Amino acid sequence: METDNNSEQPFRFHGCHIAGDVLIPPQLSATGALESSSFAAQTVNDAIPKTWEERATKAWQFYVEEPIVQNAINSWRTFAIGDEIQFNCDDEDVKWEAREFAARVQLNKLIKDSVLQCLVKGETVCFKRPTKDGKDIEEVVCVNPISVKVKYENGKIVEAKQTPETGGTSGTGEPIDLPLEQTLHIKWNAPSYAPRGNSMVVTAFESIELLRDYRSAERAVAKRWTTPLRFIQVGGQFGQKTIVPDQRTLNTVRDMLNRMDLKAGLVVPFYVKAETYGTEGQVLDTEKKIKEIKEDIIIALGLAKSLITGDGPNFATASIGMQKMIVMLKEIKQVARDILNWIFADWQKLKGYEEKSINYIFNDLDLTNEVDLKKLYIELYDRKLISKNSLQIKMDLNPEVEMSQTQTENKEVIEVTDPKIIIDMVNAGIMPIEEAQDKLGLNKGKYKQATAEWSYRPPAVAGAVEFDTICDECEFFDDENNWCDANNRDTRFDSRACTSFERKRAKEGCGCKQ
Numbered sequence: 001m002e003t004d005n006n007s008e009q010p011f012r013f014h015g016c017h018i019a020g021d022v023l024i025p026p027q028l029s030a031t032g033a034l035e036s037s038s039f040a041a042q043t044v045n046d047a048i049p050k051t052w053e054e055r056a057t058k059a060w061q062f063y064v065e066e067p068i069v070q071n072a073i074n075s076w077r078t079f080a081i082g083d084e085i086q087f088n089c090d091d092e093d094v095k096w097e098a099r100e101f102a103a104r105v106q107l108n109k110l111i112k113d114s115v116l117q118c119l120v121k122g123e124t125v126c127f128k129r130p131t132k133d134g135k136d137i138e139e140v141v142c143v144n145p146i147s148v149k150v151k152y153e154n155g156k157i158v159e160a161k162q163t164p165e166t167g168g169t170s171g172t173g174e175p176i177d178l179p180l181e182q183t184l185h186i187k188w189n190a191p192s193y194a195p196r197g198n199s200m201v202v203t204a205f206e207s208i209e210l211l212r213d214y215r216s217a218e219r220a221v222a223k224r225w226t227t228p229l230r231f232i233q234v235g236g237q238f239g240q241k242t243i244v245p246d247q248r249t250l251n252t253v254r255d256m257l258n259r260m261d262l263k264a265g266l267v268v269p270f271y272v273k274a275e276t277y278g279t280e281g282q283v284l285d286t287e288k289k290i291k292e293i294k295e296d297i298i299i300a301l302g303l304a305k306s307l308i309t310g311d312g313p314n315f316a317t318a319s320i321g322m323q324k325m326i327v328m329l330k331e332i333k334q335v336a337r338d339i340l341n342w343i344f345a346d347w348q349k350l351k352g353y354e355e356k357s358i359n360y361i362f363n364d365l366d367l368t369n370e371v372d373l374k375k376l377y378i379e380l381y382d383r384k385l386i387s388k389n390s391l392q393i394k395m396d397l398n399p400e401v402e403m404s405q406t407q408t409e410n411k412e413v414i415e416v417t418d419p420k421i422i423i424d425m426v427n428a429g430i431m432p433i434e435e436a437q438d439k440l441g442l443n444k445g446k447y448k449q450a451t452a453e454w455s456y457r458p459p460a461v462a463g464a465v466e467f468d469t470i471c472d473e474c475e476f477f478d479d480e481n482n483w484c485d486a487n488n489r490d491t492r493f494d495s496r497a498c499t500s501f502e503r504k505r506a507k508e509g510c511g512c513k514q
Contacts, residue, residue: 052196056121059201072301080332082363090404122197126184155192204300233273359398469497
């Protein structure tokens with residue numbers, strides 16, 4: 001349909017709007033223009049969900065599916081916690097009872113699971129249940145933080161409700177109120193007033209999504225190279241002659257190509273031509289891109305790039321990165337300490353052990369700088385520049401527990417079994433000869449006479465020791481320093497003389513006879 005030339009009505013053809021020489025479909029006309037939200041799902045910002053539950057769920061999915069994320073998180077947990085936590089106490093009976101309690105409720109497994117939830121999902125929720133008689137703790141469990149909704153007022157938790165999982169679907173049951181005195185809620189990387197914590201994986205969401213896109217592109221390129229698109233042309237215009245193949249000719253050519261030996265050539269008529277698409281042109285270099293993205297993910301997860309790639313501007317930068325990692329490991333370890341303090345404070349109260357002090361020993365992995373730092377603390381203590389308590393605190397030890405253990409060890413009799421030490425103690429006059437024979441398992445009757453002659457009646461040679469001679473009568477004795485020049489060791493003036501005895505010479509002019 002056409003209108004008058006002077007009319008401003010445009011041409012319309014099957015519902016389309018014609019503007020000049022451009023044909024615009026109705027959905028793209030002024031009445032159906034594109035909205036800014038049409039491609040909103042394709043924006044990069046959508047890689048980070050808006051709600052905390054969605055972020056925690058996605059972070060856990062990345063932890064399970066992405067090896068680089070799982071390796072980084074497990075490295076943090078392993079460096080901080082180690083393989084096992086040991087428990088020590090200033091009371092020996094309480095120490096073994098605490099270790100038995102830890103083994104019964106599986107505290108090591110609880111701490112590892114709780115730290116993992118804290119780093120991946122940004123929170124950890126623990127719940128402890130006392131026994132029926134109220135004299136002990138029966139169970140301590142790590143609760144899925146996604147199933148718990150918390151409420152804070154003035155930085156303190158005032159409400160905690162869990163939606164149990166029923167029928168294999170999360171969040172379908174009736175909410176259950178968790179008693180606050182039995183519930184512990186720890187947030188990672190969040191201020192006290194924030195109701196929810198922040199996952200360590202959130203900062204790597206965009207990089208992980210980009211990594212997956214590159215993987216898809218790499219798979220598409222690999223598929224195109226392995227299964228190229230091939231066209232077989234049969235017939236066509238050849239000079240003044242046009243060849244139009246029938247169906248029989250097409251089937252014959254197809255069968256020839258299908259039965260051909262790929263390692264040998266195939267003779268075909270001049271009107272058969274094969275063209276392959278998909279292997280020509282430059283291929284996307286995804287390997288370099290994936291390497292760069294993996295480095296970004298490692299940095300987002302808090303690890304030093306120099307430890308992953310091996311490069312860096314200088315040693316100082318790498319050292320600062322190492323120190324930063326050590327501080328972060330202590331923060332992760334503090335989460336474990338908070339959980340253990342929350343459990344044992346209640347356990348000690350139920351058992352009546354409030355006055356006892358329980359110490360936690362982590363079998364963690366010391367980094368190189370940390371070992372050097374501990375050596376420095378030991379040297380400072382040896383030089384009396386720091387106290388013993390300060391050294392123990394720097395070594396993650398409890399001074400009260402160590403003092404009690406030291407007092408207990410001092411009360412015990414030290415058993416000496418090393419033959420060399422026993423002989424040295426006999427020579428120094430610390431241990432009697434009979435006791436040394438007894439410790440060494442020697443026959444007293446067999447060696448008694450020889451021992452007596454050696455000790456008290458040495459052979460009559462020049463310079464032999466007389467009976468009841470002492471070091472004060474010896475020429476080699478330095479009475480000012482209590483030192484024996486013959487044996488190069490400390491001695492006393494009243495000690496029995498040794499075989500190196502040489503009587504002091506008379507001073508000139510005193511009239512004494514030698």
